[in-house]
Structures are given as C-alpha cells and as structure tokens.
Amino acid sequence: MLDTPMIQTGGFKNAPGGFEIRLRLPYYRGLWANLLEGATIEVDGEAFDAASIRWTIGDASFTIAxxxxxxxxxxPVDVPAVLRVPRDEPLSIGFHDVQVELGLRMSYIPEELQPSYWTEQRKLVITR
Incomplete structure (x- = not known):
C-alpha cells in the first residue's frame, strides 16, 4: 500500500553499495518515464546527485540519463519507484532527516514553464 506522501515510509533501507528509498509519483496520473527530470536526495544534510541515482520502476532499472x-x-501513480543511491558507507541505524526534490515535465505544459518540482521532507528510520 502506498503512503499519501511522495516519500514512502516503507522501503528506506541500506542496500549493497548505498541505500534505497521509495517514492510515490506526486502527480495525479501516471507519467512517461522520459518526462522525469530526476531527483536530488539529501539525508542528514548529505546531498546525493540525481545523475548517480538508479531508478527502478516495476521490473525495469535505469539511470536518469x-x-x-x-x-x-x-x-503508474500506484507503483512506487525504488531509488538506489550510491554511498560508500551504510546509513546508521536509527532516524534520518530525508529530503527529496523531484523534477517532472508535463507533455501539455509549455517548455518555458518546465520542469515542475516537488520537494518533500520526512523523518525516516533505518532498522537494520
């Protein structure tokens, strides 16, 4: 089940070579993947570049490029994307301040008014 916020509480965990976070599409309908501008992620003040993040949507995994x-x-609006963020050390067990800025382009909005950005902050926990 999806949380209402863009940053999902489930799925925030350490993974080989970094950590994972799940995002819900904040737009009210599905979006073609090539309209994604990317996501910048900040955890406890440490910023991670959108170009280094690997996206998994359904069974497919991609870089933003x-x-x-x-x-x-x-x-799809009802499928969370799993973002794998590279990091040398795993995140510590416990609570973390997480911020995500997601950029999307909409096919029906004039190019000069794009992209649109959604920014959200949440406190998430790593349990193991």
Missing amino acids: DLQEPTDLRW
Missing part, C-alpha cells in the same frame, strides 16, 4: 531516451515505460 537512460530514462531520457524515448521508451514505452510509464511510472
């Missing part, structure tokens, strides 16, 4: 190529991949 890969997603810019036209494909038939859509990010």
Whole structure:
C-alpha cells in the first residue's frame, strides 16, 4: 500500500553499495518515464546527485540519463519507484532527516514553464 506522501515510509533501507528509498509519483496520473527530470536526495544534510541515482520502476532499472531516451515505460501513480543511491558507507541505524526534490515535465505544459518540482521532507528510520 502506498503512503499519501511522495516519500514512502516503507522501503528506506541500506542496500549493497548505498541505500534505497521509495517514492510515490506526486502527480495525479501516471507519467512517461522520459518526462522525469530526476531527483536530488539529501539525508542528514548529505546531498546525493540525481545523475548517480538508479531508478527502478516495476521490473525495469535505469539511470536518469537512460530514462531520457524515448521508451514505452510509464511510472503508474500506484507503483512506487525504488531509488538506489550510491554511498560508500551504510546509513546508521536509527532516524534520518530525508529530503527529496523531484523534477517532472508535463507533455501539455509549455517548455518555458518546465520542469515542475516537488520537494518533500520526512523523518525516516533505518532498522537494520
């Protein structure tokens, strides 16, 4: 089940070579994956560049550069994206201040008014 906020409470965990975080599409309908501008993530003041983050939507995994190529991949509104963020050391067990800024382009909005950005902050916990 998806939380209402963009940053999901479930799925925040250490993973080999970094950590993972789950995002819900904050837009009210699905979006073609090549309209994603990317996401910058900050955990406890440490910033992670959008270009280094690997996106998994459904069964497909991509870098943001890969997603810019036209494909038939859509990010459905009811499917969380899993973002794998590279980091040398695992995050410590306990609470973390997490901020995500997600950039999206909309096919029906004039180019000069794009992209649109959603920013959200949450306190998440690493349990193991």
